[in-house]
Amino acid sequence: MHVPLLDLTAQYAKIKEAVLAQVNEVLDPQRCIGGPKVEGLEKEIASMSDCAFAAGMSSGTDALLNSLMSLEIGDGDEVITTPFTFFATVGSIWRVGAKPVFVDIDPKTYNIDPSLIEAAVTAKTKAIMPVHLYGQMADMDPIMAVAEAHGLAVIEDAAQSITSTYKGRKAGSIGTCGCFSFFPSKNLGGIGDGGMIVTNDEKLHHRLMIMRNHGMEPKYYHKYVGGNFRLDPINAAALLAKLPHLNDWSGARRQNAAYYNDKFKDSAVQTPYISPDCETIYNQYVIRVPRRDEVVAHLQANNIGCDIYYPVPMHLQECFVSLGHKKGDFPESEKAAGAVMALPVYPELTDEMKDFVAETILSFLG
Numbered sequence: 001m002h003v004p005l006l007d008l009t010a011q012y013a014k015i016k017e018a019v020l021a022q023v024n025e026v027l028d029p030q031r032c033i034g035g036p037k038v039e040g041l042e043k044e045i046a047s048m049s050d051c052a053f054a055a056g057m058s059s060g061t062d063a064l065l066n067s068l069m070s071l072e073i074g075d076g077d078e079v080i081t082t083p084f085t086f087f088a089t090v091g092s093i094w095r096v097g098a099k100p101v102f103v104d105i106d107p108k109t110y111n112i113d114p115s116l117i118e119a120a121v122t123a124k125t126k127a128i129m130p131v132h133l134y135g136q137m138a139d140m141d142p143i144m145a146v147a148e149a150h151g152l153a154v155i156e157d158a159a160q161s162i163t164s165t166y167k168g169r170k171a172g173s174i175g176t177c178g179c180f181s182f183f184p185s186k187n188l189g190g191i192g193d194g195g196m197i198v199t200n201d202e203k204l205h206h207r208l209m210i211m212r213n214h215g216m217e218p219k220y221y222h223k224y225v226g227g228n229f230r231l232d233p234i235n236a237a238a239l240l241a242k243l244p245h246l247n248d249w250s251g252a253r254r255q256n257a258a259y260y261n262d263k264f265k266d267s268a269v270q271t272p273y274i275s276p277d278c279e280t281i282y283n284q285y286v287i288r289v290p291r292r293d294e295v296v297a298h299l300q301a302n303n304i305g306c307d308i309y310y311p312v313p314m315h316l317q318e319c320f321v322s323l324g325h326k327k328g329d330f331p332e333s334e335k336a337a338g339a340v341m342a343l344p345v346y347p348e349l350t351d352e353m354k355d356f357v358a359e360t361i362l363s364f365l366g
C-alpha cells in the first residue's frame, strides 16, 4: 500500500468543478490583478479570523516580511522568535535588517516558551514573532503580557494555523497582526503561492495595503519603499472555492489524529500534546520516536510518506553563523529537531491507510 504524506489530487477531485468555475470568473473578464476575488477572500478570512481587516499577499513569507516593513522594523532592531520553525520566520526578520533573537521552545507543544521571553528583551527589541507550529497556537496570554509591558509589537506566524484557537480566540486576532500562508500543503492551500495578513489595526492595515503595491499612494507617488506583494486573483478565486470546506477538512485531520493517538497509546511513540487552551488544526501530525532516522527510513522503504519538520533549528543554520550561536544554546529545540517526525494526516486518509502507517511503526519499534 502506498500512503503519501499528502495527496492533493484526492481533495481536488471533489472540488474541481467549483474551483474551475471560480477561476473562470477571473479569466473570462481578464481581471488578472486585484479585483473582487481578492477582496472577497480578504473579507471571508478577516471574518473567519475575528479580525476587522485582511490584506492578501503573494506568500506567507511576504506576509511576514511586509508586516515587519510596515511596522518599520529594520536596522538595529531585535525581534524575538523561536529557532524551531520554518526558515521564513527568521529569514524575514533577517531580510529587513533586524536581528533575530531566539528563545527556546516548550518541549511539549514545540511552541516558544513564554517564560523565557522576558529575559531576551533588550532596549533594541521591537517585536515578538511567535509561531503557531503544526496547527496549534502558542501560549499567547503570557506573550502578550511581556509585549504590553515593553511596548512591543506581536506578529503571529500563523502560516500553519488558520482558524486555530487559543482560549476561544482565533489565530491572528490576538497579536498586532497575524500572517497566513496558502502554500498548497497548508490546511487552506492555494493553486500556487499566496498569503494574507489579518489585523484589527486600521492604520497598520492601510500601510500593509500600500506596501504590497510598492509603497504607492496615490498612483506613481511613493512615500515608502514597498514591494510587489500582491495576491493573484486566480489563486484567490480557487481559495474561495476551497474555503467552505476548510472546517470539515480540519475536523477530519483531528479525527485522523485521534485515530493514531489511540493506536499509539502505551507504545514508545510520543503523540502530540494539545493544550486544553487550544484547538489545533493539525497542519502536521508530529510524533517523537526513539531511533527516529531509522523509523523514517523504514517508513520510506514501506512506501509511506513522512517528513521531519524541522531537522536543523534556525540558530544552527549556516546562513546565520554570524549570530554566533553554537550547539547547546537552545537544547529543547535541538532535541526536538533530532526526534520528531510527521505522519500523513490529510483528510482523505482511509482507516486502512492509517492502520498500515501505525502498524508499520509499531512493529518496527517492537
Ligand SMILES: *Cc1c(COP(=O)(O)O)cnc(C)c1O
Pocket: 059, 060, 061, 062, 085, 086, 088, 089, 131, 157, 159, 160, 180, 181, 182, 183, 193, 194, 195
Ligand atoms: C509555510 C510557512 C511559512 C511561509 O509561507 P509561504 O507561503 O510558503 O511563503 C512561514 N512560516 C511558517 C511557520 C510556515 O509553515
